[in-house]
Amino acid sequence: MTAPGWRRDLFALPDLVYLDGNSLGALPRTVADRVAAVVEDEWGRGLIGSWNHVPGSSSGWIDLVDRCARLLAPLLGVDAADVHVGESTSQSLFATTVAGARMRPDRRVLVVDRSTFPTDAYVVSSVARLLDLEVRWCEGPGDDGGVAALEAVLDDDVALVSLTHVDFRTGAMFDLPAVAAAIHQHGALAQWDLCHSTGAMPVDLAAAGADLAVGCTYKYLNAGPGSPAYAWVAPHLQADLDPPVAGWMGHASPFAMRLDHEPRTGVGRLRVGTPPVLALSALEAALGVFSGVTTAELRAASLQLTGRFLAHVDTLAARFPDEQVALVTPRAHHRRGSQVSFRHPHAYGLVQALIARGVVGDFRDPDIARFGFAPLYTTLDDVDRAAAALAEVLESRAYADPAYAERNAVT
Template sequence: MTLTREDAVRLDADSPLPSRRELFDLPDGMVYLCGNSLGPLVRSVPDRVADVVRREWGAGLVSSWNAAGWTHLAARVGARLAPLVGVEAADVTVGDSTSVTLFKTFVAAARLRPDRRVIVVERSTFPTDGYVAAGVARTLGLELRWADPADPTASLDEDVAVLALTQVDFRSGALYDVAAVTAAAHEVGAVTVWDLCHSTGAVPVDLTAADADFAVGCTYKYLNGGPGSPAFVWVAPRHQDALEQPVQGWWGHADPFAMSLEFTPAAGVQQMVVGTPPVIALSALEESLTAFEGVAVADLRAASLSLTDLFVALVDERVPSVEVVTPREHARRGSQVALRHDEAYGIVQALIARGVVGDFRSPDIARFGFAPLYNTHVEVFDAVDALVTVLASDEHRAPAYASRLAVT
């Protein structure tokens, strides 16, 4: 049966999560399918940032650490994030980049298993995860073991201290079962670190129910925190007393303003904090998270699956020359769809020229992220329509696309 634009209109009307696009400052007519790279601007963020800069910083100056509650900002942001990943607010903090947070977390995780020598990462992981794991292995004298992405648990044995995985693969959009993989790791006595960059805000994660150990995630994708917004980290309560992260800074001290020479770690997840929090970035992030107010994670997931289902069905029906790389089973699919094509770079660029924004990942993947807060089924229909036109008219072969931009 041929799917029509009217079908898409009907799916939008029946969606469990009506679009909140009006909360976002998206250009009129643009189909933005790149929220899995950089989420759009939430409309209320500029005023909040201006207020923080002018009133809190400009007028309040140093008194704002107390008067404007800057010291509690990271905890407040953590509290807003916590329900999206199924954890208690007190066990989450936010502050450094994802890569730095991964470093601190991998080391802290490995230190929980001092008698073990191996850290396992799968071969198609996001590069930073692999680079940081290699650096940690070198620093701690561990072995880095590369696992098969199809079954990373096959690489587990009694030598493994840490299994570090990204829940949703950044290229293919394939999704791991956090609870099942965590259980397999626990069976051999290893601990898990989950990178939730491509999950949080679009794919439900219940870290508590999954009995997970650690999780790290960025906030500039589906959480729309802004370019380079700080990452979060969660530590299971059962590990917090024994926690030892390697970058001992004064904001992770039990009493920073005691200014003592000796480092005494703060209790709980606060020990993961290192230095002065990025107040402006955290304020922008806190404001951006208001877009999730009143949203049930189950509805986010239902809407996301409905969008990706429609995209896959339309590509199958109308663009059979393109391979859908993303798993079709709901249980194995994140919130993006990856298409494989030898000319994927040109296709992405030609689509962008038509107002349909996705991105390209080397060597041959066109990626399309679906953010249930602002993407609609009609946009999905229009995006595939544009793809059909691009391929039919060879727009992707324009000479301008022969050389690649720095950020693809």
């Protein structure tokens, strides 16, 4: 079995126990050189010609979207031809949600889970308002994978169900194939937000019978702060794919500059504006660290890491009963993503005190301390060091330091 963190040498990590790769992945070493080459050679020297051919290559910036899609596809378990890359997660989700609703024009309801990352709820609500539909809420994955939660809200008026695969607070995970099957039983479309999944586990969208999916690339995919998102549309739906914003890059012949819009075939019609070349180049370089890695290896390493940390948390909760440490991540392997979270009455101060001790996790309102485990660069030693620091913080009650009374803007 592959040891967790087996590709750590490919990352430029400072001397930290970094357990926040579920918020911002670490820097793959190749990215810095690649971005410098894009700026200095491709833009500075190649100038406008680099859209067709970057200096010394037969390929150009115009091919970046496709090249990134080819690298992402194996991590999603899909064909590259069905992946679009280049907008923000929120914008991608807006596009696929509108397109999905348009595929079920006689249905009036969009379902979204209460455990979703908030932007998904806002986007689904935005779409409902634009298309005069209704939002219906369902509960999160809980301990059973979420089928019961879905069954409670599904009926034949549901056009699309948009779910966040892994709960960003608790790490609980929807049973993707089972939930997709339940959704299809009612003739609705299953849309997945994979922000907290891809790069840490298999998602196997095609085999699982998903319909639509989006995800960011700055968490377990390590492409840098605010890097572009991807969107996937099942092949059998692409003939009817009708997104809300037609842009020039989604035109079948963008450089003909015609006033009437003739959409590209397939997911290409999700293209909107000029692609973000610096960010896509960083993404392409970042995805190189997954070369030769299977999603099964990622999952096996992830479960070793989360399982070991979870056991530490259980031990510490028993050792410090007054601290009210309450695990919120499912103990069952197949019900969690790649993070471990617990509640604590002073969670914000606890996370800050850990950061002061070189262990970086993060805080989620109101009382959750959250720790993400990136299988390529997090080691079992990191887990043990984090647990030792956590023990020290609980024992010393360092979380109550008045220095932590005022919160950062970004938590």
